[in-house]
Amino acid sequence: MEIINTLTSQIAVWKNFLTGAAGTLPTAPMLKTGAEVLLGLLVLLLIAYRFRTHQVRRERKIRYRIGRMIAHLCDTYDSLEDVDWKKQKAYRYHFVDGDLKIDQRDIEGIGDLIGPLHPSDGLKYNEDYIKGAIEKAMKTCSPVEFIAREKGSDGTFHWKAFLFQGVKNDKIHSRSCLLLKRDVDDSRSAEMEKRAQLSLDMNEARKAAQAKTEFLNRFSQDTREALRDIMGNLSLTREEMDPGRRKDYLDESQQEARYLMTMIEDVKELSDIENGTLEIRSEEFNVDETLTKLNQLFQKEGEKRDITYDCTVEPLLYPNLIGDEKRLEQVLLNLLTHALLFTDRGQKVLCAVRQKLVKNKKVAMEFTVLCAGMRVPQEMVEKAFLPFELTRQVGSAKVHGGLGLVVTQRLVTLMGGQIRADNAEGRGMRYIIELPFDFASHVK
Template sequence: MNNEDFRRGRKTGISYFFIGGFMTVIANNLLGVYTLPVRFIIGVCLLAIFISMVVAQDKISPLSFKIIQTISFVILAAVLGMTFANTTMFFCTMALQSVIMLSYLDAKFMNIHRGITSAAMLLLGIPSFFGMKGAAPVSQFLACYLTVMGVQQLCSIVANSINVRDRQNREQERSLDDLLKIVEDKCDEARAATKSKSDFLSNMSHEIRTPLNSVLGMNELILRESNDETILNYACNVDNSGKILLSLINDILDFSKIESGRMEIVSVKYNVSTLIGDIVNMLDRRFDEKGLVLNVNVAPDIPSVLFGDEVRLRQILTNIMTNAVKYTDKGSVTLSVRYERIDENELTLILSVKDTGRGIKEADRDKLFCGFTRVDQVRNRNIEGTGLGLSITSRLVTMMNGTIDVESVYGEGSDFIVRVPQKIISEEPVGEFNAKLTKSTDEIRRSAASAYTAPDARVLVTDDNRSNLLVVEGLLKRTQIQVVSVTSGAECIERLRKQHFDLLLLDHMMPEMDGIETLKRIRSEKLASGVPVVALTANAVSGAREMYEEHGFEDYLAKPISGDSLERLIFKLLPERLVKITEKTAEEKPVQSDSPKESKQETALIDRELALSYCNDDEELFAIVLQSYCEEYENKLADMKKLLAEKNLEKYRIVVHALKSTSLNIGAAKLSEQAKAHEFAARDGELDFVESDFDSLLENYEAVMNEASALLEKLMS
């Protein structure tokens, strides 16, 4: 029996005790003194008080219960005062009620109680109650007890009904609490799943973008420095393929961002001719490769400058035109741009992409804009892609309050029509549009070769990793920018108190004070007012730009940093008065010999080509980075051992994060990957993995260190 049942039984038993006592007095005194109506009225009044006592136990305040109880005892005393002769019978009946109270708590006594009740009913029955005057004491006692039991059962019914109702209410409350707990648990699971998805996308972004950035960065150096037309054509193909791969990654991240509701429409002024021309130039080579004709028809009277989300419009049009090229084997693709006026300040921009390709079956139209879905898979099995492009396009169009429709004849081609409202900035018409806007390889080369110097500009670079600082210094060498390097947020703040800088490059993850906290301190102390600050991060993910902008950064750069992206960003952020534009022409470049270049050595653990790509192919800078890496070995090794022995995973994570970056800078990609695994494990509190894999990490670190020392010795000789 639980505590609740015991408490309820105790209260009910006590109530029955008093009820039995009262009713015994009635049976022994009132029945022979008063007439039947009077006896009945007194009995009903007492019964009402008794039932009130039973009900009141859990329903009224303790003070009210005491008052009712006192009134009952007063009535009891008054009734007892009528006769002293039957007091013995009164106390005998009260003693029997003690057994009744116990019978509520134990099945054995319950059976005794029922037996006595049955015997009384058989011997006397209710009629004996009314003829009890002058009866034997035993018969009188049993008759009294039978009367008590009748009232007792009535009170029990009332009390039980109240208890059942209370129990049902309590069960409903518990059920509601349980339901709320289940809902809360499910919400927690959903939030955990969303976080896992975001973490997965963050890791995937880092894993894929790092080597892809290296490929595109090295390829850009080829476009910048090569004079060989064949090499330039190869480089253009690499550039095109790399950008397509990058667009696939962006599709996956954008889809996730739209799903989570974090995608926003940002409207800006843009030039219609520039938008269309850039897209045509970007895709023209793909048309040539497939032997397709690209036709571009732009309404000459369309306003030249509009206001809308240029980035998303570019993405929408690129997705549709890329699909047209994929699914068209011969013939042409026609891009048409026209408009319909809404009022004097707004128009509906209409973009139509019509192809002579494979077309779409009527049954597949509904699946066309579903995520991760590809139609007619048997026929299109050789077409590459994620099946996300049109899904993203449809959602972006909807977010821009527009519509997208498709008209298609299977086997003959398709026509995708996008309508989006745009505000008018300039009524000046675009005029005649040149449909063929391809860039020659010479133009590509001249664009890539563009350079600048800024000898009067001062840039402060903050990174706790000395090797990263050396890389940035080396990449900016040809710009003649004055670079000052510090290794902590505190040093950065101290420098800013003493000197003026035109730009700050601030690493995100640093011990003691990270980049975000450092920037908060800089702003709170009103240092470097108006100076742009760029975040350096090894974990680029969709939404990173928004996150850094929210914390006050002007922009961010993903590690490993390519020389070209660094130069472009600095060029954009430096004041114009500090920048001097120079143009490298083919004649200014050294003529390459016909003999092949001496192949660069690649060790088993260090990829020299990869390392040089991070150093702008500067052997001298590579040697400096190697030397710094070797000098840090002993201290870093000691820190790792000490922090793991102390089980300080937070600081251990920072140390292996630095090892990840420096190892990648010297081309030790495998060690960098292992260090990254330790970084993530430390972040997630997975001590078992860190401890079990620690010896392997140290062994690989030592092996890389030995090769780095040997390579450095060779470079210095």
């Protein structure tokens, strides 16, 4: 109280002095007190200035960070809106020439926020679902996201990602909801393509597994049949006293044994091709010499079977080729052997060879094999390159196609060529092979 009374009396003296009521100068204590008051006021003003400056800087930093965050969201998303569902207002944030703009609009329903959805998506993400998503986001301040096809201004549907994020506005639990949209057409298309490819790969794997199972079943069945024939012939041979009949039984057994050996070798060839361990060589050879050896072999074989074999070779401009002679011989051997097996006595097997074209320093050799005189149904042509599918009855015996043409087709493809089969317009079963080869520089 004493301090207050002293300060009050000094203020009264200063008041009288300033108003001119007193004619004398203030005393030293009064001057000291006035200086202390002024100094206190200056300190208070300085503190207030520093506090306000700090507050302004802090607000600027916050606005800068908010601006950067909004700019990042605007760059990431196609649309950014602050939805006040209670006031039925939506505030759209966007940048124009680097400046942040906020557009306000009234909303009445979900249709003002999200355009028409694709019918199949609209069944899942209906109006009740979207209202529930907004309420959940506002209540929990957690994100709620879904992907659907929204109808664009061009009338087509585009995949969009919709994200609702609840936001607290103040301390009295007033909340709004951010709605962010972005186009996900590319990523969705890539995802759908990946799923489609995965489904396709799974189907192919199932088909491959089924094909392998069928192949093993047919291989096992064919092997059992051949072994039964061999065992039956051997039993008959042991009991047969006629030398001619015994020789026939042994010949049939030997033929079945050859078939088994050929089939086993074909399985190994197929395995090597599928594993990528089969090598295709590139060496110079004379195709005329190769064809001469094959023709001599099959003319003798045709005479044994009472089948006419004839091979015509057009004059070859490039007889010296560069490629795998061994694989070429194997392809032609398989094909001609198959043709003889499926040709009846008294009929013909015709072979024609020519150089079809020369292009890009390569020559295309065309080989045509025709089992003339056979009546070939269309289903037999369609099964030409399927394992164990080509079978026909010859007298009391059944002729098996085995794996010869399957291996032939794989080898032709591996050598960069093509093979096809048709019924030669009703004249018989015909196979056409085209194989590319490099050729030597010297010309015949």
